[in-house]
Amino acid sequence: MQYNHQEIEKKWQEYWAKNQTFKASNTSDKPKYYVLDMFPYPSGAGLHVGHPLGYIASDIYARYKRHKGFNVLHPQGYDSFGLPAEQYAIQTGQHPAITTETNIKTYRGQLDKIGFSFDWSREVRTSNPEYYKWTQWIFIQLFNSWYNKDSDKAEDVSTLIAKFEAEGNTTVNAVCDEDIITFTADEWNGFSSTKQQEILLQYRLTFLSDTEVNWCPALGTVLANDEIVNGVSERGGHPVVRKKMTQWSMRISAYAQRLLDGLNGIDWPQPLKDIQTNWIGRSQGAMVSFKVDGNDANIDVFTTRPDTIYGVSFMTLAPEHELVAKITTDAQREAVETYVEATAKRSERDRMADVKTISGVFTGAYAIHPFSGKQVPIWIGDYVLASYGTGAVMAVPCGDQRDYDFAKHFDLEIPNIFEGVDISEEAFADKEKSVIANSDFLNGLPYKKAMKTVIYEMEQRGFGYGKINYRLRDAVFSRQRYWGEPFPVYYKDGMPQMIEKQHLPVVLPEVEKYLPTEDGKPPLGNADVWAWDTTTNTVVSNDKIDNETVFPLELNTMPGWAGSSWYFNRYMDATNDGDFVSAAAVEYWKEVDLYIGGSEHATGHLLYARFWQKFLFDLGLVPVDEFAKKLINQGMILGTSAIVYRVAGTNKYVSLGLKDNYKADELQELRVDVKLINSSDELNLEGLKNWQPQYADAEFELEDGKYIVGREVEKMSKRWFNVVNPDDICEEYGADSLRLFEMFLGPLEQFKPWKTSGISGVYSFLKKLWKLFHNGENFEVSEGEPTKDNLKTLHKTIKKVEEDIENFSFNTSVSTFMIAVNELTAQKCNNKAILEELLILVSPYAPHIAEELWSELGHENSIAFAAFPQFDGKHLIESEKEYPISFNGKMRFKLKLPLDMSKEDIEKTVMAHEKTQEQLQGRTPKKVIIVPGKIINIVG
């Protein structure tokens, strides 16, 4: 019987589906283990061979854990809200739900062919109302919460209202909006309901605010920073302007410190932790308030170097700073206004890209130095960003290079407040080495002491205090799009009202057009039936809006990261209709033990999901405040494009080896379909002619009768014609080969190129494995005692494979299998006991062939739960060692010696050996190093 992968794989995939082999139970005597992949967005293009890399790795680990006796949860689903389906709807009118459904079918078909051990009974789709009902519900929980800094956690707003009613807000220590008015209990109780709601909104964890956003008029939507390239939209290249809009935001900044601290307790890749740490951007310093001379305004600045306060020789405000207009003197007004206008025209992008040009203008006003009482001029300059800190800086030119450059450029004073430092050329920014001088009570103090002293002094005098600042901004949560979760929100008197839990989900309405409305409202503005009737608690026609009992619903939808911020919890109890996840299920599974996915989500999904998890933890809804214990970033599989060289202006193509006969500018590089290339980089000329009309009458300049293409490693993409579809690989070589090969390519985390030709190696490995169980056409294994060599090979393999899987070194375990099969073939081993254990080792990697041979061996049940072989070191004990004999560190020959031989005897035997004498040529060695069991080195 020949190894027929197509037949076998189909058979076992059907078996697993029919028997629900991988369905996980929420109760078990076994210990639990939760293995999760980042769920895919089902795009129209389907999967290419790069996509399943991480899924294969996690599947191997999940299967391994089952063999090790764990109750494994290994689910999969779809992050099915997203822009591509909506764009397609705009172009064709096809409802995104239909596009999404079609794409999911394609994905599912492709995934099934690879033989994953997913528990599909727990599938989630973020665009299903049964799912987004709970996304809406979590949103409501956020709305109903505020962040209490005293207890350092989120609490229900009822506790906040209680405080307001009893004491007003002066004693409340909350993370909230900046421009909060203070009020007493009496005042609070006297406020109108609308006023109270307005105030509460400033404290809620999700809140409405006027935010500056990147508005793209052509697309009719707000864009995130990473959706803008060179000042225009990534999609379509349309201009983008800054615009103030009322948007929902998430108060993630409340969790900045906990998001930072939490990183210490989780096993995530260091680079990823670094990215998040950087993104959160904690900096310790002080807030200092400067009075403006002859004006009642105060300029607040944040600084990380309050110790250098005596070095302040001017101040700089961002051009957008709200005090600019107020403090500018008449004499300077025109210059200032011109400058402000000029900077407003420049996009954020331009300003950031252009860091060398120094520009600014004097406002004519002066601030009073809080310690020295001296006048310091106030400038505006675009090197100060409105969005960071307070949008104003105290400039210390001697200690900050940007302030230094600014001062030099405008010929401002540069006082030196460092002991023994030359600042004639550049600023001195090395704080650890600085000792303060010319600074009154700070003289002679090193950085740390000066910091403490000055902050204490400022707090005493009341114009400053120590502060920790974060770069992390609150996250805008509104999108002007159709294909996303609708908010469970209607508006009464302009104030947002939440729809109660029992009336969820609020289902996405039907619209005629998926574009924004003509008057600039989001796509949901096109819906005719999009109003909330508070008497029936249903969505009703807009005609009925009377603002008495029927109110307009929110027109924005939630961003892509909403649904993915909690899906890992939903898998634990995916069909629960009464709760987002049952307490019992989440108590049992707790958190993801192993999460595999790309590092590109470092500052998006992975940060937001941690935030929501901490929030849910504060509310007591989940038992742990980090959702994933261990995370691995898989690398990308790159394509290997094929390049032909056309002689410019002709239809003649030159083979790779002959292109040096032409000048570089005479040749054009064109990419051709990688399917037309064989394993030796030779182009199929007939195939090319049929591929695209432009090649139909092409001429070729061949070398040795062949056309050899150039190769280039780059991302897999349709436009490079280098995409390889896993379906084709499964068809030709089988899923087991695909799985083994993807792992064999190299370390999981690394980026590596795909070359289909390499797959023949793992394919012939599978055929060799098959042969071990067969004699010609017949299945044949022997029952007797295994030989010593058989056992040695097996146990060596058990040990290595187990270590490799535990270390996620899947590439090396594939080579270990190859070595094992090669050795057993050489030993002519067909011993049942040996082969049975070998099969279990192989089965996480190549489950189909393993199941088939396992059943041939007479087993009735799936191999999936067979106990992992037990390693026994006694089979590896050697009595002899083939020592490498080195001379001055270079290995010259080998010598077999007993392992229990004493050092003295080894030395005698080695020195007496004829080859030693040959090497020494009569010299007497200076030294002989003997490391028993390892090496012998003769020096001299």
Add this chain to the structure above:
RNA sequence: GCAGGAAUGGCGGAACUGGUAUACGCGUCAGAUUUAGAAUCUGAAUUUUGAGAGUUCGAAUCUCUCUUCCUGUACCA
């Protein structure tokens, strides 16, 4: 600019706490089988780990200097 990572045959990559460098696979070449090809089997070659120094009996591995490449991030006060 700052932070992090990497560099090993023609290619992808092995090498555990310093101890036989290139395991395993692809490709290449030669041979066997075959009408031919594919497939299969047998055998072979590539030369010192980016460069330079240091520590050591011994360095891909540890230390220093430099080069190149990749990733992230950037007037963050």
